[in-house]
């Protein structure tokens with residue numbers, strides 16, 4: 001018989017029919033007359049209850065059905081008398097695919113802590129919690145493509161291995177095939193990268209933006225969606241060493257267009273998750289964060305506050321709140337500052353704009369005051385910065401002056417500068433950290449819990 005996924009069992013026309021389900025056992029309980037097995041196959045957070053009439057089965061047959069075992073059941077789909085489920089399966093035939101020894105299978109029925117599950121990241125997708133998170137993550141990835149494709153953006157794949165270390169977004173992981181125990185050296189004692197695989201020093205990308213700009217100034221509007229790597233040693237609940245980033249880039253866009261796009265985009269993704277992942281979100285809300293659904297709806301129902309960095313800093317300076325890090329004009333805002341503006345002061349998502357040029361990247365468009373750049377950071381409750389973006393400097397002279405000022409090696413930048421040398425246009429874009437979006441939508445508090453296999457300092461297990 002053809003397998004039915006558990007998510008499809010709730011269709012009314014299946015009631016009374018023979019079905020076949022396959023999945024992993026969550027629990028088994030019962031007595032000598034009847035046994036109940038809760039089965040999950042990953043298609044939904046809901047388990048299906050399978051009822052074994054012990055007049056038809058032997059104890060010996062059911063003995064291998066322990067938490068974690070994989071089984072196949074053929075049976076009749078019937079209405080359920082028990083509470084918490086609408087249908088159940090009256091078992092006819094049982095096949096065991098694989099047992100899971102209760103002595104050693106780490107995921108026993110009771111709720112494990114998220115910390116414990118991080119140590120078991122190879123098996124945690126089998127828990128209800130991680131099933132829910134991973135399904136939401138998948139739906140959000142689809143929503144992201146849908147949003148941009150519906151609006152005529154093209155999906156551009158930018159390189160993961162790069163030779164330009166001038167993006168300035170964070171420390172990079174080197175990529176090399178040189179023998180680290182026997183490095184070729186120059187006369188001056190430095191590593192001779194001309195002997196390396198690419199004939200120069202290379203690293204994993206921290207952002208696809210620079211190449212994204214090449215795409216946008218040809219195709220008009222592009223987005224990237226791929227992995228990025230940052231070797232920053234920041235052990236926080238919001239940073240990963242390997243994370244996924246979405247970077248739209250649009251020709252003829254100014255910073256206001258960019259803010260509108262960011263706000264529409266993020267609201268679209270949240271709405272998509274609420275409309276398509278409601279069971280999973282409700283499960284996460286019930287178990288981890290009972291304000292989750294309200295918070296998601298709140299973001300949808302409110303316009304984001306837009307204000308300048310200068311005004312934001314003034315609000316922070318005038319507040320009575322005791323901050324750990326000092327705040328003054330020119331300071332890079334810390335998460336505590338961002339969250340104060342969002343959670344305490346405005347009680348809404350905030351887009352901060354026009355930051356001092358010293359604390360932002362070289363490619364951002366300089367304002368007429370010569371002090372600030374057209375940057376925009378979107379700040380979210382619980383998360384802090386979720387998006388960072390800007391209008392880009394399209395003027396060749398101003399951009400090269402900035403590159404010189406910051407001592408960025410020009411020879412590595414010739415191809416980027418060509419966008420400004422030939423047919424330059426105003427353009428803008430931003431980067432959304434995918435895991436920060438998944439954090440927000442699932443209500444999780446640690447970024448290690450929203451990516452299947454987190455990479456963080458001292459952790460590259462699984």
Ligand code: ATP
Pocket residue numbers: 169170230238239240241243245385386387388389431432433434435436
């Ligand atoms: P932060 O100040 O939080 O470290 P950033 O200023 O370094 O962020 P950008 O370089 O602007 O961030 O990157 C764009 C987006 O990528 C950020 O808004 C954030 O959502 C996400 N992001 C940045 N660094 C990380 C990281 N290490 N792990 C996960 N997401 C990240």
Ligand code: MN
Pocket residue numbers: 169170
């Ligand atoms: Mn950072």
